[in-house]
Amino acid sequence: MKILANDGISKSGIAALEEAGFEVITTKVAQEQVANYINNNNISVILVRSATKVRKDIIDACPRLKIIGRGGVGMDNIDVEYAREKGIHVINTPASSSDSVAELVFAHLFTGVRFLYDANRNMPLEGDTNFEGLKKTYANGIELRGKTLGIIGFGRIGRSVARIALGLGMRVIASDKFVGNAEIRVDFYNGQFINVDIPTEPMEDILKHADFITLHVPAQESGYVIGAAELEAMKDGVGIINAARGGIIDEVALIDALESGKVAFAGLDVFEDEPKPAIQVLMHPKVSLTPHIGAATLEAQDRIGTELAEQIVSLLKT
Numbered sequence: 001m002k003i004l005a006n007d008g009i010s011k012s013g014i015a016a017l018e019e020a021g022f023e024v025i026t027t028k029v030a031q032e033q034v035a036n037y038i039n040n041n042n043i044s045v046i047l048v049r050s051a052t053k054v055r056k057d058i059i060d061a062c063p064r065l066k067i068i069g070r071g072g073v074g075m076d077n078i079d080v081e082y083a084r085e086k087g088i089h090v091i092n093t094p095a096s097s098s099d100s101v102a103e104l105v106f107a108h109l110f111t112g113v114r115f116l117y118d119a120n121r122n123m124p125l126e127g128d129t130n131f132e133g134l135k136k137t138y139a140n141g142i143e144l145r146g147k148t149l150g151i152i153g154f155g156r157i158g159r160s161v162a163r164i165a166l167g168l169g170m171r172v173i174a175s176d177k178f179v180g181n182a183e184i185r186v187d188f189y190n191g192q193f194i195n196v197d198i199p200t201e202p203m204e205d206i207l208k209h210a211d212f213i214t215l216h217v218p219a220q221e222s223g224y225v226i227g228a229a230e231l232e233a234m235k236d237g238v239g240i241i242n243a244a245r246g247g248i249i250d251e252v253a254l255i256d257a258l259e260s261g262k263v264a265f266a267g268l269d270v271f272e273d274e275p276k277p278a279i280q281v282l283m284h285p286k287v288s289l290t291p292h293i294g295a296a297t298l299e300a301q302d303r304i305g306t307e308l309a310e311q312i313v314s315l316l317k318t
């Protein structure tokens with residue numbers, strides 16, 4: 001049986017699938033050619049990340065497709081219910097990248113509080129006019145320890161963020177539409193751990209009290225989770241991180257809030273328009289950017305590949 005891994009798959013995933021007798025094709029097929037390629041090459045399984053869309057048109061055109069696999073969490077690029085109605089298995093790997101996304105949140109947070117997003121572009125050099133003065137603009141950083149981190153969306157990634165924050169000595173407050181409270185287990189390198197109970201609170205309280213806010217909700221059916229009103233309700237000088245989905249934060253309102261100083265900095269891994277975000281976001285001097293790479297660590301990609309392989313083997317070989 002043949003598998004098309006159209007957005008790539010780790011070597012460990014390929015090895016596990018080949019060992020089980022599958023042929024894995026990693027050729028990148030253009031979106032408009034995917035259906036033809038699947039049919040002409042007798043593909044039984046298509047694996048995607050976030051780039052390739054598997055919509056009704058492909059599902060209708062490929063009746064022999066048995067599995068659609070998403071390496072990662074969000075399945076907004078797949079017509080999941082429709083595929084399932086047609087008898088196609090739709091699988092993903094929800095837990096494999098949580099720690100990687102959470103660590104990226106802190107990459108953006110540390111970048112924000114020490115102005116690395118700006119220093120990386122504009123660090124003054126000795127000999128520059130007003131060198132000492134310019135240097136001082138980077139000398140007003142703040143520590144994360146002791147600050148309050150507001151987590152909106154307290155699922156897998158939100159809790160992984162909480163673990164790291166607790167380890168850094170931050171106060172953690174969280175809000176979730178459906179999760180009541182969560183016991184967070186903070187593991188140490190020597191095998192010891194502590195459990196910390198974090199009750200969730202209404203979102204208004206998070207907006208009001210957090211020094212930094214990080215978003216971990218899925219793509220919403222409609223509307224922004226953070227729009228102008230929510231930004232207004234935040235503390236002055238708040239830092240905002242979004243490594244969830246672009247459409248959950250109103251980028252125009254965010255740029256306005258950055259301009260006014262209401263928001264001190266933003267760290268964005270996801271954008272309303274991907275893969276070409278709005279120029280106002282890309283060029284903004286107070287924004288730290290990454291190109292949707294939350295899950296893109298070697299460890300997460302390994303886990304994703306292996307988990308997909310295990311599920312495919314169990315669905316098609318047992």
Ligand code: NAD
Nearest residue numbers: 073074153155156157176177178216217218243244294295
């Ligand atoms: P999860 O399902 O474990 O957690 C999401 C939580 O959000 C749930 O507890 C849910 O109850 C809550 N929620 C939903 N809507 C809400 C709302 N309007 N307000 C408050 N809470 C709300 O998912 P997860 O594994 O933690 O992943 C979260 C999101 O992160 C994914 O859906 C995906 O969009 C994104 N993600 C991004 C990357 C990346 O590369 N940047 C990688 C993986 C996942």
